[in-house]
Amino acid sequence: MAYSDKVVDHYNNPRNVGTLDKSSQEVGTGLVGAPECGDVMRLQIRVNPETQVIEEAKFKTFGCGSAIASSSLATEWIKGRTVEDALAIKNTDIVKELSLPPVKIHCSVLAEDAIRAAIGDWKKKNGVAETETAPAEAKA
Amino acid sequence: MRDPVRWFPSRVNLFDFFLRSGNDGKMRSRTVRMEKKMTTVVSQIEVPAGVTLPIYMDNHATSPLDPRVLEAMMPYFTQKFGNAASRNHSFGWEAEQAVESAREQIAKLIGATAKEIIFTSGATESDNLAIKGIAEMYRERGNHIITQVTEHKAVLDTCKRLEKYGYRVTYLPVKADGLIDLEDLKRAIDDQTILVTIMSANNEIGVLQPIREIGKICHEKGVLFHTDAVQSVGKVPINVIDDNIDVLSLSGHKIYGPKGVGALYVRRRNPRVQIAAQIDGGGHERGMRSGTLNVPGIVGLGKACEIALNEMESEAAYLRGLRDRLKNKLESELDYIHVNGSMEHRLPGNLNVSFVYVEGESLLMGINDVAVSSGSACTSATLEPSYVLKALGLGDDVAHSSIRFGLGRFNTQAEVDYVAAKVIDIVKKLRELSPLYEMVKEGIDLTKIEWQAH
Numbered sequence: 001m002a003y004s005d006k007v008v009d010h011y012n013n014p015r016n017v018g019t020l021d022k023s024s025q026e027v028g029t030g031l032v033g034a035p036e037c038g039d040v041m042r043l044q045i046r047v048n049p050e051t052q053v054i055e056e057a058k059f060k061t062f063g064c065g066s067a068i069a070s071s072s073l074a075t076e077w078i079k080g081r082t083v084e085d086a087l088a089i090k091n092t093d094i095v096k097e098l099s100l101p102p103v104k105i106h107c108s109v110l111a112e113d114a115i116r117a118a119i120g121d122w123k124k125k126n127g128v129a130e131t132e133t134a135p136a137e138a139k140a
Numbered sequence: 141m142r143d144p145v146r147w148f149p150s151r152v153n154l155f156d157f158f159l160r161s162g163n164d165g166k167m168r169s170r171t172v173r174m175e176k177k178m179t180t181v182v183s184q185i186e187v188p189a190g191v192t193l194p195i196y197m198d199n200h201a202t203s204p205l206d207p208r209v210l211e212a213m214m215p216y217f218t219q220k221f222g223n224a225a226s227r228n229h230s231f232g233w234e235a236e237q238a239v240e241s242a243r244e245q246i247a248k249l250i251g252a253t254a255k256e257i258i259f260t261s262g263a264t265e266s267d268n269l270a271i272k273g274i275a276e277m278y279r280e281r282g283n284h285i286i287t288q289v290t291e292h293k294a295v296l297d298t299c300k301r302l303e304k305y306g307y308r309v310t311y312l313p314v315k316a317d318g319l320i321d322l323e324d325l326k327r328a329i330d331d332q333t334i335l336v337t338i339m340s341a342n343n344e345i346g347v348l349q350p351i352r353e354i355g356k357i358c359h360e361k362g363v364l365f366h367t368d369a370v371q372s373v374g375k376v377p378i379n380v381i382d383d384n385i386d387v388l389s390l391s392g393h394k395i396y397g398p399k400g401v402g403a404l405y406v407r408r409r410n411p412r413v414q415i416a417a418q419i420d421g422g423g424h425e426r427g428m429r430s431g432t433l434n435v436p437g438i439v440g441l442g443k444a445c446e447i448a449l450n451e452m453e454s455e456a457a458y459l460r461g462l463r464d465r466l467k468n469k470l471e472s473e474l475d476y477i478h479v480n481g482s483m484e485h486r487l488p489g490n491l492n493v494s495f496v497y498v499e500g501e502s503l504l505m506g507i508n509d510v511a512v513s514s515g516s517a518c519t520s521a522t523l524e525p526s527y528v529l530k531a532l533g534l535g536d537d538v539a540h541s542s543i544r545f546g547l548g549r550f551n552t553q554a555e556v557d558y559v560a561a562k563v564i565d566i567v568k569k570l571r572e573l574s575p576l577y578e579m580v581k582e583g584i585d586l587t588k589i590e591w592q593a594h
Contacts, residue, residue: 003505011505017179017573034591035537035576038499038516038525042575060575064501064516068573113592 004099010069018058020044028122032113039063043114066104070111193509199548206396212443216436242442249445251379262402263370266389267294273415282332288312290528317482318347341372344528345481346490355384374448397444401437459488469560489547497577498570506566515542
């Protein structure tokens with residue numbers, strides 16, 4: 001199948017690959033997907049406690065090129081946004097930006113879930129009330 | 141032809157990144173930081189002298205036409221274009237003679253006689269004709285057919301259709317090495333069984349089923365034995381007499397012959413196999429397969445079989461050498477790799493490997509100048525990984541991580557070296573991106589995690 005130029009770009013040069021200290025109070029971790037489905041995304045955020053701005057975002061993804069690109073793009077988009085702003089990102093925005101074909105839409109859904117799971121984890125750690133129900137995060 | 145953009149991706153992409161950041165009005169200091177330490181999956185493996193990209197290493201899907209085959213075919217397109225069924229002029233005689241000579245070449249490769257070879261459009265048609273033709277012809281004797289779970293879809297889907305028509309089909313399981321258990325076969329045969337259809341070599345994992353023993357069991361029980369030998373004919377020795385085969389499917393394009401031509405061997409004595417035609421017309425091919433013969437294709441198939449017979453032994457040794465070289469290189473550089481299927485009973489040119497914790501399609505994307513296949517079905521609508529790998533008892537996650545290397549006549553050692561280096565490089569890079577690999581390295585048991593299945 002042919003990949004869009006943006007998917008290829010994110011795959012070749014994924015942004016914000018890495019790991020944050022998940023035990024840190026400022027860090028929220030989202031781990032979504034399952035190995036048997038062929039996609040696992042881990043997205044982490046470091047949030048400024050004063051401003052609630054996501055100052056750092058890191059990801060690692062096991063999955064196809066579109067899954068890698070979706071999570072890479074997600075980290076790029078949430079960096080610099082407040083937690084509430086980041087929750088406004090919808091999977092359809094990712095589909096549009098990366099020109100994902102129908103069979104790859106689940107990659108964008110997973111990326112949106114990863115954002116929500118990371119934010120949900122951060123909120124739980126910091127006693128911030130949930131404004132919207134975030135999907136349950138996978139537990140290690 | 142090398143695409144210059146592909147060879148300087150990071151520079152081009154960085155430029156693109158600046159451009160987009162600027163347009164978004166979000167240009168920040170992070171662009172500078174990224175320039176310093178940018179993760180990249182792009183491989184910088186040097187292409188050795190004598191290797192041209194892309195490299196074709198997917199010879200189980202199809203193989204390039206051998207130039208000697210093309211040469212043999214050429215006259216039959218333009219000058220010797222006669223219809224092999226034209227009995228009353230030299231154009232027809234010439235075509236018929238070419239067809240009969242090809243029949244001899246094919247028969248010789250599998251130890252049959254020329255009269256036992258029926259030409260078809262390919263192995264899918266051969267499989268359909270064999271299974272449906274026998275099912276129909278022997279309906280009064282019984283309605284039970286035995287096959288196994290890792291067959292090609294040409295066999296499985298044909299069997300499924302017959303189930304709709306009231307036939308009973310047993311799908312034998314395979315062991316972890318991909319081979320059937322002969323005891324399972326013996327137990328499955330009952331007094332209604334008319335046909336056993338088991339492939340000779342598997343198209344994904346290249347394992348060789350014990351067809352000689354299967355044929356022996358069938359003959360002892362008075363059951364016909366069909367084998368889909370598409371992947372094994374011309375690659376490993378096959379003899380329909382010694383191997384107790386009654387009906388055998390083969391194809392041109394898997395053995396460096398043309399596409400659109402195949403054959404079916406139908407045994408004429410001990411026992412004489414009867415097959416009900418599935419295509420009606422002029423009664424060509426002993427009434428079993430009507431339709432004007434594809435003379436150039438048939439000539440090509442014959443020539444391909446002749447070359448295979450002459451060169452099989454040396455070619456098998458050559459391919460086994462390349463395959464083992466590839467395997468050794470991968471195993472010496474990478475951890476968590478898993479060879480799928482028996483190494484002992486295997487086609488010389490096949491290697492099927494799971495690079496655990498790396499998803500197959502993403503690996504293919506990173507080695508896009510090498511043509512191989514993946515058991516990851518991420519491109520398919522069902523998102524199901526290979527049913528063949530799942531039948532071996534592999535977890536879906538391991539199946540998603542598999543790559544099939546299909547080495548062929550025209551692959552070189554330099555190509556193998558380049559492919560090995562490239563795969564190793566990309567697997568390492570993708571594992572840096574893999575949360576699973578990181579977790580396993582930290583000692584986390586992935587099976588203990590409550591994954592949120594999607």
